[in-house]
Amino acid sequence: MSTHAAEPAAPAPERxxxxxxxxxxGFVPKDALGEEDRREVHATLNRALDAGYAILAxxxxxxxxxxxxxxxxxDSPRFNAGKGAVFNAKGAHELDASIMDGHTRRAGAVAGVTxxxxxxxxxxxxxxxxxxxMLAGAGAEEFADTRPEIRRVPNTWFDTPHRREQLEKAQRAEREKRAAVRDSDSDMPAYFGTVGAVALDAQGRIAAATSTGGMTNKRYGRVGDSPIIGAGTWADERCGVSGTGWGxxxxRYAVAHDICARVAYRGQSLQDAAEEVVNRIVPAAGGDGGAIALDRDGNIAMPFNSGSMFRGWIRSDGSRGTAIHED
Incomplete structure (x- = not known):
């Protein structure tokens, strides 16, 4: 676990x-990350926390x-979203994302953008x-051309050597009929690295967002949970969730919405609801992964059943941290 170096304090919000x-x-053995890799992961997570919290503060x-x-x-090549997106079976990148405003239930999503x-x-x-x-594929990209704030790049801009190596390993394993879903050399899930955030602002509003490159060696046109409201992303007036796992x-189990529904209708605590869905229901069905969740009282839950989950937090009392494994 890492804590952020002291910096000038942001103005304290009224609430x-x-x-x-x-x-x-995903599953990342502790000895699989070198010290430099570990430092960079924590530093990037802290930069993301800083970017979001500066707005909230x-x-x-x-x-x-x-x-x-x-x-x-x-923008970090460390994660399976944007610059570090995985390759599909055709050796290209298809990206998905969604965002939701819990106070208004407005939501937006894109799927298969390149x-x-x-x-x-x-x-x-x-x-x-x-x-x-939701807009998908060519229609989403045509819409992007109408928005001056949206930056377009060649599909090859998303390439990284590490992701190319993952694709080659996955395709070798598939040819040898060993494993089409998992990277057989590392046992790292092919969907590892999806990114997301959930925030509570000073007005008591919650929002959630998720972005991904999907699964390594996925079929052309495959869409997972990340752009699907209620599956990979959900926010309402009580609760927000961003998921990461086998989409x-x-x-199938509407994971993001189910967590918040248990808070709303069962009166479960955020932690109990998230733990039940992520660590009982999903594994019982044959899936794995994790989620981050936040409620209107500032409670945070970060359950995962996959061995590791890159994560970071700033709690309502101002305490913060980043972590990769259980500790």
């Missing part, structure tokens, strides 16, 4: 705020905060500048 982020759930919206945090993670540098920005543009919730199971 307590909170922020929680993730860089994906000056009284800005939870929606702005989650977008800002996710953009930092999308030339948008920051899909989370386009998802928000869909929410704010169209009557729709097909998160879709």
């Amino acid at each position: 307590r705020v909170a922020l929680v982020i993730h860089g994906g759930a 000056r009284g800005g919206s939870a929606l702005d905060a989650v977008e800002a945090a996710v953009v930092v993670l999308e 030339t948008v540098r920051n899909p989370i920005r386009l998802a928000r543009a869909v929410m704010e500048h169209t009557p729709h919730v 097909e199971f998160y879709i």
